[in-house]
Amino acid sequence: xxxxxxxxxxxxxxxxxxxxxxxxxxxxxxxxxxxxxxxxxxxxxxxxxxxxxxxxxxxxxxxxxxxxxxxxxxxxxxxxxxxxxxxxxxxxxxxxxxxxxxxxxxxxxxxxxxxxxxxxxxxxxxxxxxxxxxxxxxxxxxxxxxxxxxxxxxxxxxxxxxxxxxxxxxxxxxxxxxxxxxxxxxxxxxxxxxxxxxxxxxxxxxxxxxxxxxxxxxxxxxxxxxxxxxxxxxx
Amino acid sequence: xxxxxxxxxxxxxxxxxxxxxxxxxxxxxxxxxxxxxxxxxxxxxxxxxxxxxxxxxxxxxxxxxxxxxxxxxxxxxxxxxxxxxxxxxxxxxxxxxxxxxxxxxxxxxxxxxxxxxxxxxxxxxxxxxxxxxxxxxxxxxxxxxxxxxxxxxxxxxxxxxxxxxxxxxxxxxxxxxxxxxxxxxxxxxxxxxxxxxxxxxxxxxxxxxxxxxxxxxxxxxxxxxxxxxxxxxxx
DNA sequence: ATCATTTATTTTGTATACATTATCTGATAA
DNA sequence: TTATCAGATAATGTATACAAAATAAATGAT
Numbered sequence: 001x002x003x004x005x006x007x008x009x010x011x012x013x014x015x016x017x018x019x020x021x022x023x024x025x026x027x028x029x030x031x032x033x034x035x036x037x038x039x040x041x042x043x044x045x046x047x048x049x050x051x052x053x054x055x056x057x058x059x060x061x062x063x064x065x066x067x068x069x070x071x072x073x074x075x076x077x078x079x080x081x082x083x084x085x086x087x088x089x090x091x092x093x094x095x096x097x098x099x100x101x102x103x104x105x106x107x108x109x110x111x112x113x114x115x116x117x118x119x120x121x122x123x124x125x126x127x128x129x130x131x132x133x134x135x136x137x138x139x140x141x142x143x144x145x146x147x148x149x150x151x152x153x154x155x156x157x158x159x160x161x162x163x164x165x166x167x168x169x170x171x172x173x174x175x176x177x178x179x180x181x182x183x184x185x186x187x188x189x190x191x192x193x194x195x196x197x198x199x200x201x202x203x204x205x206x207x208x209x210x211x212x213x214x215x216x217x218x219x220x221x222x223x224x225x226x227x228x229x230x231x232x233x234x235x
Numbered sequence: 236x237x238x239x240x241x242x243x244x245x246x247x248x249x250x251x252x253x254x255x256x257x258x259x260x261x262x263x264x265x266x267x268x269x270x271x272x273x274x275x276x277x278x279x280x281x282x283x284x285x286x287x288x289x290x291x292x293x294x295x296x297x298x299x300x301x302x303x304x305x306x307x308x309x310x311x312x313x314x315x316x317x318x319x320x321x322x323x324x325x326x327x328x329x330x331x332x333x334x335x336x337x338x339x340x341x342x343x344x345x346x347x348x349x350x351x352x353x354x355x356x357x358x359x360x361x362x363x364x365x366x367x368x369x370x371x372x373x374x375x376x377x378x379x380x381x382x383x384x385x386x387x388x389x390x391x392x393x394x395x396x397x398x399x400x401x402x403x404x405x406x407x408x409x410x411x412x413x414x415x416x417x418x419x420x421x422x423x424x425x426x427x428x429x430x431x432x433x434x435x436x437x438x439x440x441x442x443x444x445x446x447x448x449x450x451x452x453x454x455x456x457x458x459x460x461x462x463x464x465x466x467x468x469x470x
Numbered sequence: 471a472t473c474a475t476t477t478a479t480t481t482t483g484t485a486t487a488c489a490t491t492a493t494c495t496g497a498t499a500a
Numbered sequence: 501t502t503a504t505c506a507g508a509t510a511a512t513g514t515a516t517a518c519a520a521a522a523t524a525a526a527t528g529a530t
Contacts, residue, residue, distance in 0.1 A: 018310055018483065020298075043511065054485045056291070059513090063255075063295045067302035069395075075253055076491060076512060091390040098337035098393075099330075106329065155326045157403075158333075160304075161396055168392075253513065278481065289515045294483090311482060311521060 020057035023047070024064055031070055031081050032170050038083035042071065068164050084168060092169050093217045097210060099162055100146070104193060104209035107152035108202040115152050116198060122148060123194045126187050135180050138187065145190050149197070149209075182219050186212065255292035258282070259299055266305055266316055267405050273318035277306065303399050319403060327404050328452045332445065334397055335381070339428060339444035342387040343437040350387050351433060357383060358429045361422050370415050373422065380425050384432070384444075417454050421447065 027047070030036045042062065044055045051058070062079055065071040073079040084092065111119075122145055129138040150159045189212040196205035262282070265271045277297065279290045286293070301308040308314040319327065346354075357380055364373040385394045424447040431440035 020483080021310070045511070055512095056294075056484055056486090059291075060295055060298045060483095063298050064302045067299045069392075075256070078492090078511070088392075091392050094337065094341065094390055095334075095392050095396065098333050102329065102333035155329055157304075157323075157326050157330050157400070161330065165392070255513080280481070290482095291514055291516090313481070313522090 018057070019053050020060045023051060023053060023058050024061035026051065027061060027065060028070065028167075031065070032167060034171065036081050038081050038171060040081050042079050042081065068167065070167055082168060084171065088168075089220070092165055093213070093220075095165055096162070096169070097213050097217070099158060099165070100150075100213055101206040101210040103150050103153040103155070103158050103162070104197065105153075105202040105206035106155060106158075107149045108197045108200050108205040110154050111152050111197060111200065115148075119145075119148060119152070119194055119197065123191060126190060130184050130187050133180070135183060138183050142183065142186060142190065145194075149193075152197075179219075179223075182216070186216065189215070253292070254288050255295045258286060258288060258293050259296035261286065262296060262300060263305065263402075266300070267402060269406065271316050273316050273406060275316050277314050277316065303402065305402055317403065319406060323403075324455070327400055328448070328455075330400055331397070331404070332448050332452070334393060334400070335384075335448055336441040336445040338385050338388040338390070338393050338397070339432065340388075340437040340441035341390060341393075342384045343432045343435050343440040345389050346387050346432060346435065350383075354380075354383060354387070354429055354432065358426060361425060365419050365422050368415070370418060373418050377418065377421060377425065380429075384428075387432075414454075414458075417451070421451065424450070 027036075027042070036042065044058050044062070047053075047058050048055050062071060062073070066073040066079065070082050071079050072082055122141060126138060126141045126145065128134075129141060150162055153159070189208065193205055193208045193212060196202075196208055262271075262277070271277065279293050279297070282288075282293050283290050297306060297308070297314055300306040301314065305317050306314050307317055357376060361373060361376045361380065363369075364376060385397055388394070424443065428440055428443045428447060431437075431443055
């Protein structure tokens with residue numbers, strides 16, 4: 001089941017993307033989704049056979065993943081899917097705790113009318129999802145909410161860095177975001193953040209976002225402790 | 236003048252680094268130092284001839300540079316050295332303004348005795364440099380001071396992100412960091428930050444660092460306005 | 471002379487080949 | 501049995517070859 005077929009199809013729609021980019025997306029998705037578990041080795045030749053693409057584009061894609069930290073590459077020892085330790089987890093959240101409140105701050109200052117409407121829509125939908133107990137939907141909307149605030153901040157570097165962080169955090173996040181109780185609680189906090197942004201009160205938006213993430217962090221922390229470290233180090 | 240010679244020599248010392256990494260360092264340095272100016276195109280074949288290394292390692296190195304934003308690569312249109320617009324400059328500083336105060340905060344919380352001594356040494360040296368008007372030395376020490384705080388924060392992700400930001404900012408920074416007046420002023424601010432960290436007063440360290448960077452930012456801003464946009468778009 | 475169109479030339483993207491290094495396997499000795 | 505070493509196997513790093521695309525040059529028409 002090579003991805004060559006899809007490529008041929010897509011190439012007519014998306015104006016012939018390079019194979020390298022497609023392999024990048026392919027691997028990125030497989031890693032983020034957990035299809036290739038943390039710690040597992042990635043061997044070029046196998047990806048090559050799997051996709052029907054030669055090693056050159058594959059290597060380049062892997063280097064980029066390495067540069068973003070999704071994969072750890074040792075000089076001649078192959079490459080493995082990134083696995084966050086408990087320490088990493090804390091450090092990643094320290095970064096998030098720095099960047100996202102900043103994004104909320106600038107979002108509040110820079111938001112325009114169109115964006116205000118979009119955010120309002122999103123908040124409405126979240127409210128509906130909470131009432132209807134549509135957990136999956138709420139999960140999607142929540143991460144959408146965060147992403148939109150980043151966008152509204154208008155800072156491409158902030159966006160890029162947060163995207164990378166989120167990729168690294170994802171593993172743990174997925175597990176916890178599904179917990180209905182926390183999701184609903186989070187939705188309420190989102191509402192407060194939204195109000196601050198809507199009224200262009202940057203400092204409040206920043207502070208509320210900080211508290212929101214801090215609570216998430218606490219939640220994940222307690223979850224993490226329950227989770228025993230697995231060792232699928234090999235393979 | 237290939238770098239192959241150096242490679243041979245280094246390989247005996249640094250345990251045979253990969254050529255890819257060496258090309259990466261080579262290009263990184265050339266870009267940061269301004270030897271390859273912003274906007275200039277980088278063609279693989281020329282780097283290949285220049286270094287005596289084949290295109291494969293060169294491409295991989297370039298992809299990594301692209302991933303870090305030091306170089307912009309368009310799908311089939313070649314790659315150019317990153318050039319920050321005025322807008323980019325502001326965005327980069329927004330990020331710095333988010334991350335470095337955070338680093339100072341954690342540095343104050345986590346610093347140990349040995350690190351306290353190292354920082355104290357550094358501050359002493361800066362004081363001497365100010366008195367002796369050794370501008371170049373002061374410049375080196377200043378950036379060393381910032382880097383050490385990052386290190387002390389103990390957060391590898393923070394460090395990595397700031398490294399990348401600094402690379403992108405460097406172009407402009409170099410120009411302004413040399414202004415004696417601002418450098419001396421900055422040294423005083425460093426002193427305040429150091430005191431806060433020394434006494435493990437995280438919040439103060441964070442706030443002082445924020446103000447310090449803000450002042451730098453204001454300074455660069457006024458400098459930037461004087462600088463006319465050059466258009467070395469071609470070549 | 472200017473513009474458009476066709477032809478060379480350059481440059482990128484991808485595939486493949488080969489050399490070096492790492493890893494695994496199994497046999498032999500303690 | 502355990503440890504160690506030699507040989508075999510697999511995987512990475514690098515070089516090279518070729519095709520497709522982009523760019524530059526040149527030709528011709530108006």
